[in-house]
Amino acid sequence: MxxxxxxxxxxxxxSGTMIANTINYVRVNLGFEAFEKNYILEKVNDPSINTAEFFYGTKHFTPQQTTLFEEYYHKNCLLExxxxxxxxxxxxxxxxxxxxxxxxxxxxxxxxxxxxxxxxxxxxxxxxxxxxxxxxxxxxxxxxxxxxxxxxxxxxxxxxxxxxxxxxxxxxxxxxxxxxxxxxxxxxxxxxxxxxxxxxxxxxxxxx
Structure with missing residues:
Protein backbone atom coordinates (compact mmCIF):
# COMPACT_ATOMS: atom_id res chain seq x y z
CA MET A 1 0.00 0.00 0.00
CA SER A 15 -0.63 27.37 13.54
CA GLY A 16 2.26 29.82 13.57
CA THR A 17 0.68 32.50 15.75
CA MET A 18 -0.27 29.99 18.43
CA ILE A 19 3.17 28.34 18.42
CA ALA A 20 4.97 31.67 18.69
CA ASN A 21 2.65 32.85 21.46
CA THR A 22 3.22 29.61 23.40
CA ILE A 23 7.00 29.85 23.20
CA ASN A 24 6.88 33.50 24.23
CA TYR A 25 4.61 32.62 27.16
CA VAL A 26 7.27 30.23 28.42
CA ARG A 27 10.07 32.71 27.76
CA VAL A 28 8.36 35.57 29.59
CA ASN A 29 7.53 33.35 32.56
CA LEU A 30 11.20 32.35 32.74
CA GLY A 31 12.28 35.99 32.72
CA PHE A 32 13.29 36.30 29.05
CA GLU A 33 12.08 38.86 26.54
CA ALA A 34 9.57 37.80 23.90
CA PHE A 35 10.84 37.03 20.40
CA GLU A 36 9.29 38.23 17.15
CA LYS A 37 6.91 35.67 15.63
CA ASN A 38 8.70 35.05 12.32
CA TYR A 39 12.04 34.68 14.11
CA ILE A 40 10.57 31.97 16.34
CA LEU A 41 9.06 30.09 13.42
CA GLU A 42 12.33 30.25 11.48
CA LYS A 43 14.34 28.86 14.40
CA VAL A 44 11.88 26.25 15.67
CA ASN A 45 12.33 24.31 12.41
CA ASP A 46 16.13 24.62 12.26
CA PRO A 47 17.67 21.16 12.75
CA SER A 48 21.08 22.67 13.50
CA ILE A 49 20.06 24.26 16.82
CA ASN A 50 19.20 22.87 20.23
CA THR A 51 15.65 24.18 20.63
CA ALA A 52 15.63 24.06 24.45
CA GLU A 53 18.94 25.88 24.66
CA PHE A 54 18.04 28.45 22.00
CA PHE A 55 14.65 29.44 23.41
CA TYR A 56 15.03 28.74 27.13
CA GLY A 57 18.75 28.57 27.89
CA THR A 58 18.96 24.93 29.03
CA LYS A 59 20.49 21.89 27.36
CA HIS A 60 17.25 19.94 27.75
CA PHE A 61 13.62 20.86 28.33
CA THR A 62 12.95 21.09 32.07
CA PRO A 63 9.74 20.05 33.86
CA GLN A 64 8.97 23.74 34.49
CA GLN A 65 9.32 24.58 30.79
CA THR A 66 7.16 21.64 29.77
CA THR A 67 4.46 22.54 32.29
CA LEU A 68 4.37 26.18 31.16
CA PHE A 69 4.30 25.17 27.49
CA GLU A 70 1.50 22.64 27.91
CA GLU A 71 -0.46 24.99 30.20
CA TYR A 72 -0.67 27.66 27.51
CA TYR A 73 -0.89 25.23 24.57
CA HIS A 74 -3.78 23.32 26.14
CA LYS A 75 -5.81 26.50 26.55
CA ASN A 76 -4.96 28.05 23.18
CA CYS A 77 -4.09 25.33 20.66
CA LEU A 78 -7.42 25.70 18.83
CA LEU A 79 -7.10 29.46 18.40
CA GLU A 80 -6.09 31.08 15.12
Whole structure:
Protein backbone atom coordinates (compact mmCIF):
# COMPACT_ATOMS: atom_id res chain seq x y z
CA MET A 1 0.00 0.00 0.00
CA UNK A 2 1.32 3.43 -0.92
CA UNK A 3 1.78 5.72 2.08
CA UNK A 4 1.91 9.52 2.29
CA UNK A 5 3.10 11.06 5.56
CA UNK A 6 2.44 14.73 6.27
CA UNK A 7 4.03 17.02 8.77
CA UNK A 8 1.25 19.02 10.47
CA UNK A 9 2.27 22.52 11.56
CA UNK A 10 3.31 24.58 8.55
CA UNK A 11 2.32 21.84 6.10
CA UNK A 12 -1.34 21.01 6.68
CA UNK A 13 -2.30 23.83 9.00
CA UNK A 14 -1.09 27.33 9.78
CA SER A 15 -0.63 27.37 13.54
CA GLY A 16 2.26 29.82 13.57
CA THR A 17 0.68 32.50 15.75
CA MET A 18 -0.27 29.99 18.43
CA ILE A 19 3.17 28.34 18.42
CA ALA A 20 4.97 31.67 18.69
CA ASN A 21 2.65 32.85 21.46
CA THR A 22 3.22 29.61 23.40
CA ILE A 23 7.00 29.85 23.20
CA ASN A 24 6.88 33.50 24.23
CA TYR A 25 4.61 32.62 27.16
CA VAL A 26 7.27 30.23 28.42
CA ARG A 27 10.07 32.71 27.76
CA VAL A 28 8.36 35.57 29.59
CA ASN A 29 7.53 33.35 32.56
CA LEU A 30 11.20 32.35 32.74
CA GLY A 31 12.28 35.99 32.72
CA PHE A 32 13.29 36.30 29.05
CA GLU A 33 12.08 38.86 26.54
CA ALA A 34 9.57 37.80 23.90
CA PHE A 35 10.84 37.03 20.40
CA GLU A 36 9.29 38.23 17.15
CA LYS A 37 6.91 35.67 15.63
CA ASN A 38 8.70 35.05 12.32
CA TYR A 39 12.04 34.68 14.11
CA ILE A 40 10.57 31.97 16.34
CA LEU A 41 9.06 30.09 13.42
CA GLU A 42 12.33 30.25 11.48
CA LYS A 43 14.34 28.86 14.40
CA VAL A 44 11.88 26.25 15.67
CA ASN A 45 12.33 24.31 12.41
CA ASP A 46 16.13 24.62 12.26
CA PRO A 47 17.67 21.16 12.75
CA SER A 48 21.08 22.67 13.50
CA ILE A 49 20.06 24.26 16.82
CA ASN A 50 19.20 22.87 20.23
CA THR A 51 15.65 24.18 20.63
CA ALA A 52 15.63 24.06 24.45
CA GLU A 53 18.94 25.88 24.66
CA PHE A 54 18.04 28.45 22.00
CA PHE A 55 14.65 29.44 23.41
CA TYR A 56 15.03 28.74 27.13
CA GLY A 57 18.75 28.57 27.89
CA THR A 58 18.96 24.93 29.03
CA LYS A 59 20.49 21.89 27.36
CA HIS A 60 17.25 19.94 27.75
CA PHE A 61 13.62 20.86 28.33
CA THR A 62 12.95 21.09 32.07
CA PRO A 63 9.74 20.05 33.86
CA GLN A 64 8.97 23.74 34.49
CA GLN A 65 9.32 24.58 30.79
CA THR A 66 7.16 21.64 29.77
CA THR A 67 4.46 22.54 32.29
CA LEU A 68 4.37 26.18 31.16
CA PHE A 69 4.30 25.17 27.49
CA GLU A 70 1.50 22.64 27.91
CA GLU A 71 -0.46 24.99 30.20
CA TYR A 72 -0.67 27.66 27.51
CA TYR A 73 -0.89 25.23 24.57
CA HIS A 74 -3.78 23.32 26.14
CA LYS A 75 -5.81 26.50 26.55
CA ASN A 76 -4.96 28.05 23.18
CA CYS A 77 -4.09 25.33 20.66
CA LEU A 78 -7.42 25.70 18.83
CA LEU A 79 -7.10 29.46 18.40
CA GLU A 80 -6.09 31.08 15.12
CA UNK A 81 -5.75 27.79 13.24
CA UNK A 82 -6.17 27.74 9.48
CA UNK A 83 -6.04 24.94 6.93
CA UNK A 84 -3.72 25.92 4.10
CA UNK A 85 -5.54 26.62 0.86
CA UNK A 86 -6.09 23.49 -1.22
CA UNK A 87 -5.05 21.02 1.48
CA UNK A 88 -8.48 19.60 2.33
CA UNK A 89 -9.33 19.13 -1.34
CA UNK A 90 -6.02 17.32 -1.83
CA UNK A 91 -6.71 15.03 1.14
CA UNK A 92 -10.15 14.24 -0.24
CA UNK A 93 -8.60 13.16 -3.53
CA UNK A 94 -5.81 11.13 -1.95
CA UNK A 95 -7.81 9.37 0.75
CA UNK A 96 -9.23 6.58 -1.40
CA UNK A 97 -5.95 5.73 -3.13
CA UNK A 98 -3.33 6.06 -0.40
CA UNK A 99 -2.75 5.40 3.26
CA UNK A 100 -2.34 8.80 4.92
CA UNK A 101 -0.54 9.60 8.18
CA UNK A 102 0.58 12.61 10.18
CA UNK A 103 4.16 12.72 11.46
CA UNK A 104 4.50 15.75 13.72
CA UNK A 105 6.91 16.86 16.43
CA UNK A 106 3.91 18.22 18.32
CA UNK A 107 2.17 16.10 20.96
CA UNK A 108 -0.05 13.45 19.38
CA UNK A 109 -2.78 14.38 21.89
CA UNK A 110 -2.82 18.00 20.79
CA UNK A 111 -2.38 17.05 17.13
CA UNK A 112 -5.49 14.86 17.25
CA UNK A 113 -7.39 17.63 19.03
CA UNK A 114 -6.40 20.23 16.44
CA UNK A 115 -7.10 18.01 13.44
CA UNK A 116 -10.52 17.06 14.83
CA UNK A 117 -11.32 20.73 15.42
CA UNK A 118 -10.52 21.47 11.76
CA UNK A 119 -12.41 18.34 10.62
CA UNK A 120 -9.28 16.81 9.10
CA UNK A 121 -8.66 13.90 11.49
CA UNK A 122 -10.77 11.36 9.59
CA UNK A 123 -8.53 11.61 6.53
CA UNK A 124 -5.63 9.99 8.39
CA UNK A 125 -5.02 6.38 9.33
CA UNK A 126 -2.42 7.37 11.93
CA UNK A 127 -1.39 10.53 13.80
CA UNK A 128 1.99 10.25 15.53
CA UNK A 129 3.74 12.94 17.55
CA UNK A 130 6.96 13.33 19.50
CA UNK A 131 5.37 11.32 22.34
CA UNK A 132 4.80 8.36 20.01
CA UNK A 133 8.54 7.72 19.72
CA UNK A 134 11.73 8.05 21.75
CA UNK A 135 13.42 10.34 19.22
CA UNK A 136 11.40 12.85 17.14
CA UNK A 137 12.29 14.21 13.69
CA UNK A 138 14.90 14.57 12.22
CA UNK A 139 15.55 11.11 13.67
CA UNK A 140 13.92 8.49 11.39
CA UNK A 141 12.18 6.57 14.21
CA UNK A 142 8.76 8.16 13.61
CA UNK A 143 8.93 7.45 9.87
CA UNK A 144 9.94 3.84 10.48
CA UNK A 145 7.17 3.38 13.05
CA UNK A 146 4.49 4.67 10.69
CA UNK A 147 5.71 2.47 7.83
CA UNK A 148 5.80 -0.57 10.11
CA UNK A 149 2.32 0.04 11.47
CA UNK A 150 0.87 0.65 8.00
CA UNK A 151 2.79 -2.43 6.83
CA UNK A 152 4.41 -0.85 3.81
CA UNK A 153 7.93 -0.24 2.52
CA UNK A 154 10.17 2.79 2.10
CA UNK A 155 9.84 2.50 -1.68
CA UNK A 156 6.09 2.94 -1.37
CA UNK A 157 6.31 5.83 1.09
CA UNK A 158 6.60 9.61 0.85
CA UNK A 159 7.03 12.33 3.49
CA UNK A 160 5.82 15.91 2.93
CA UNK A 161 6.91 18.75 5.20
CA UNK A 162 7.87 22.39 5.44
CA UNK A 163 11.16 22.05 7.32
CA UNK A 164 14.57 20.49 6.89
CA UNK A 165 13.80 18.38 9.97
CA UNK A 166 11.15 16.63 7.86
CA UNK A 167 13.47 16.17 4.90
CA UNK A 168 16.27 14.85 7.09
CA UNK A 169 13.92 12.41 8.80
CA UNK A 170 12.83 11.08 5.42
CA UNK A 171 16.42 10.86 4.16
CA UNK A 172 17.54 9.07 7.32
CA UNK A 173 14.72 6.55 6.80
CA UNK A 174 15.49 6.06 3.10
CA UNK A 175 12.16 7.61 2.08
CA UNK A 176 11.42 10.14 -0.67
CA UNK A 177 10.31 13.57 0.49
CA UNK A 178 8.82 16.84 -0.77
CA UNK A 179 9.65 20.19 0.81
CA UNK A 180 6.87 22.79 0.72
CA UNK A 181 7.34 26.54 0.97
CA UNK A 182 4.03 27.81 2.36
CA UNK A 183 4.87 26.96 5.98
CA UNK A 184 7.06 28.50 8.64
CA UNK A 185 10.34 28.50 6.71
CA UNK A 186 11.33 30.54 3.68
CA UNK A 187 13.29 28.13 1.53
CA UNK A 188 15.35 29.59 -1.27
CA UNK A 189 15.61 26.38 -3.25
CA UNK A 190 14.30 22.83 -3.62
CA UNK A 191 10.83 23.70 -2.28
CA UNK A 192 7.48 23.82 -4.05
CA UNK A 193 5.19 26.83 -3.76
CA UNK A 194 1.60 25.56 -3.97
CA UNK A 195 -0.67 22.56 -3.46
CA UNK A 196 -1.25 22.11 -7.19
CA UNK A 197 2.46 21.44 -7.66
CA UNK A 198 2.43 19.14 -4.65
CA UNK A 199 -0.33 17.03 -6.20
CA UNK A 200 1.66 16.74 -9.43
CA UNK A 201 4.76 15.64 -7.53
CA UNK A 202 2.81 13.04 -5.57
CA UNK A 203 1.36 11.43 -8.66
CA UNK A 204 4.69 11.64 -10.47
CA UNK A 205 6.15 9.41 -7.76
CA UNK A 206 3.35 6.90 -7.46
CA UNK A 207 1.72 6.70 -10.88
CA UNK A 208 3.99 4.94 -13.33
Missing amino acids: NLIMFDMDGTLIN LEIYEGIEKLLQELRGNFKLAVATNASSVFANKMLKHLELRDYFDLVYGYDSVQKPKPHPEMVHKIMNDIKTTKEKSLLIGDSHKDIQAAFNAGVDSILVNWGFSNHEKDAIENVEELEKRIYKKFVK
